[in-house]
Amino acid sequence: MANHLYETLPTTIFAVMSGLAQELSAINLGQGFPDEPGPEPIRRRAAEETLHGYNQYPPMYGLPALREAVARHYARHQGLDLDWKSEVTITSGATEALADCFLALLSPGDEAVLFQPMYDSYAPMVRRAGGTPKLVRLTPPHFRLERAALEAAFGPRTRVVVLNNPLNPSATVSRDEDLALLAEFCVRHDAIAVCDEVWEHIVLDRRVHRPLIAYPGMRERCAKIGSAGKMFALTGWKVGFICAAPKLTALIAKAHQFNTFTTAPNLQTAVAWGLDNSEAWFARMPGELAASRDRLAEALAREGFAVLPSEGTYFLNVDLAGSGIAERDMDFALRAVKEAGVAVIPVSAFYEQAPVTSLVRLCFSKRDATLDEGAKRLAKARELSIAAIREVSA
Numbered sequence: 001m002a003n004h005l006y007e008t009l010p011t012t013i014f015a016v017m018s019g020l021a022q023e024l025s026a027i028n029l030g031q032g033f034p035d036e037p038g039p040e041p042i043r044r045r046a047a048e049e050t051l052h053g054y055n056q057y058p059p060m061y062g063l064p065a066l067r068e069a070v071a072r073h074y075a076r077h078q079g080l081d082l083d084w085k086s087e088v089t090i091t092s093g094a095t096e097a098l099a100d101c102f103l104a105l106l107s108p109g110d111e112a113v114l115f116q117p118m119y120d121s122y123a124p125m126v127r128r129a130g131g132t133p134k135l136v137r138l139t140p141p142h143f144r145l146e147r148a149a150l151e152a153a154f155g156p157r158t159r160v161v162v163l164n165n166p167l168n169p170s171a172t173v174s175r176d177e178d179l180a181l182l183a184e185f186c187v188r189h190d191a192i193a194v195c196d197e198v199w200e201h202i203v204l205d206r207r208v209h210r211p212l213i214a215y216p217g218m219r220e221r222c223a224k225i226g227s228a229g230k231m232f233a234l235t236g237w238k239v240g241f242i243c244a245a246p247k248l249t250a251l252i253a254k255a256h257q258f259n260t261f262t263t264a265p266n267l268q269t270a271v272a273w274g275l276d277n278s279e280a281w282f283a284r285m286p287g288e289l290a291a292s293r294d295r296l297a298e299a300l301a302r303e304g305f306a307v308l309p310s311e312g313t314y315f316l317n318v319d320l321a322g323s324g325i326a327e328r329d330m331d332f333a334l335r336a337v338k339e340a341g342v343a344v345i346p347v348s349a350f351y352e353q354a355p356v357t358s359l360v361r362l363c364f365s366k367r368d369a370t371l372d373e374g375a376k377r378l379a380k381a382r383e384l385s386i387a388a389i390r391e392v393s394a
Contacts, residue, residue, distance in 0.1 A: 030343040034314070035366045096259055100252050105129075107130055117138065162195075166199040171309075171316055190221075220245045226240065329357050329359060332344075336377070
C-alpha cells in the first residue's frame with residue numbers, strides 16, 4: 001500500500017523539463033539555477049572546513065555562529081531585531097523549512113491560504129500535514145492581492161497563510177499596501193504567516209524588499225524563511241533559516257528535529273562567514289542579474305515575444321498569446337525543448353485550480369552566450385508553433 005497523496009502526485013515540472021534538457025542536450029532556461037559557481041571565498045571556506053573543521057553532528061537548532069550571523073544580517077539589511085538564541089533555526093534548505101512550519105502549525109481541519117501561482121510543493125506539504133489548502137488566484141500581469149479575494153479565503157478555520165515574496169514564478173515584488181492588507185487579515189483571523197522570502201536579495205532596479213514580519217501585529221505571527229542557496233547563488237547547498245518569535249520557534253523546531261535534525265557543519269560555517277563578509281556581493285549581484293534579465297528580454301522582444309515585467313527572482317515570463325502563439329503553455333514548452341532545443345517552464349504548473357495559462361517562465365541567471373542562444377531557439381519554437389497552428393487551420 002502507498003500513501004495516496006504521493007501516489008497520485010505527478011513528477012515535478014522542474015525535474016521533467018531539466019530531464020528532457022539533459023536527454024536532448026537542450027539549453028536549460030527552465031530550472032532556476034545560475035551558470036556561475038557562486039562566490040569563490042565562500043566555497044573555499046566550505047572546502048577548508050571540510051578538510052580541517054568539525055564534521056560531526058552540529059546542534060539541532062544550527063551552529064551558534066550561523067544563527068548569530070543570520071540575526072546580524074537581517075538587522076543590517078532589513079532592520080529586524082532578532083534574538084539568535086530563541087528566534088533563529090537553521091534548516092536543510094527552505095523546502096525543509098516550509099515542511100517544518102506546516103507540520104508544526106497545521107492540524108487536521110485547519111485551513112491554509114495559498115496564493116496561485118505558487119511553488120508546487122506548497123499544497124502537497126499542507127495536505128501531508130493534515131491541512132486543507134484554500135486557493136486564491138492571482139492574475140497577470142501584476143499578480144496583486146485583492147481584499148475581496150482575501151475575504152473569501154479567510155475564515156474561522158484559517159490557521160496559516162503562505163506568502164512568497166518576491167513571487168516565483170511571476171517575478172513580482174509585493175507592494176507595501178498588499179503586505180499591509182495581508183497583515184490586517186492575519187491579525188483579524190489570528191493566522192500565522194509562513195513567509196517564503198528566499199528571493200529577498202534578488203529584487204531588481206533598486207527595489208527594496210520589505211519582510212511581512214516587520215508590519216504591525218506580525219512580529220509574533222510570522223515564520224520568515226530565508227535561503228543561503230538563493231542569497232549566494234549556491235542552489236545546491238540547501239542551507240535555510242527560519243526566523244520567528246520564541247514560542248513559534250520552539251514549536252517549529254520540534255518538527256525540524258525529526259525531519260533533518262541538522263545541516264552539514266562545513267556549509268553552515270561557510271554561510272556564516274559569507275553573511276558577515278559579502279556586502280560587496282549583495283551590492284553588486286542584483287545589478288548583474290538585472291543586466292542578464294534585460295539582455296534576454298530585449299532579445300526575445302526582437303524575436304516577437306511579449307515579455308512581462310520582471311521585478312525580482314531569476315525569472316521572467318513570456319505571454320504566448322501576446323506573442324502570436326495559440327498553443328497552451330505546456331504544449332509550447334514541450335515543442336520548445338523537443339523541436340528547438342530549449343527548456344522553459346509552463347506557468348500552469350504553478351496553479352492547482354484552473355491551471356491553463358498563456359505564460360512560460362524563463363530563467364535568466366545564465367551566461368550571455370546561453371541567453372543569446374536560448375532566445376534564438378525560442379524564436380525557432382515560435383515559428384514552428386505558428387506554422388503548426390496554420391497547418392491545422394488550413
